[in-house]
Amino acid sequence: MTNRYLPTPVLHRVVEKDGLVFVGGTACDDTSLDIAGQTRQTIAKLETYLEAAGSDKSKLLFATIYLSDLSLKPGMSDVWAEWIPAESLPARATICPGDLGPGVLIEVTLIAYK
Incomplete structure (x- = not known):
């Protein structure tokens, strides 16, 4: 089965395969926000x-x-816990690769099912 890419504006950001949804690295647009604000904006995207x-x-x-640090x-975890109820929490890894780009504090990738 081939991958199904969603149309613009999410082209190549989201790929579907065999009932799974893969969301590539997503960050906020407003890097002037603190970690809570950047997390909320990233979650909205x-x-x-x-x-x-x-x-x-x-x-x-x-x-x-x-996370950049x-x-x-x-x-970040406080906002994440507000977004996802405890009974729906996915497996999660939080890592610090260092520089995510100018002012970017958080980037997230996801795997979900349909």
């Missing part, structure tokens, strides 16, 4: 991408969260 693929946050299987993890 992720919701749009999941919806475009016919999925939603209740169908998340795995998330990889990249691991000291930001508590602020």
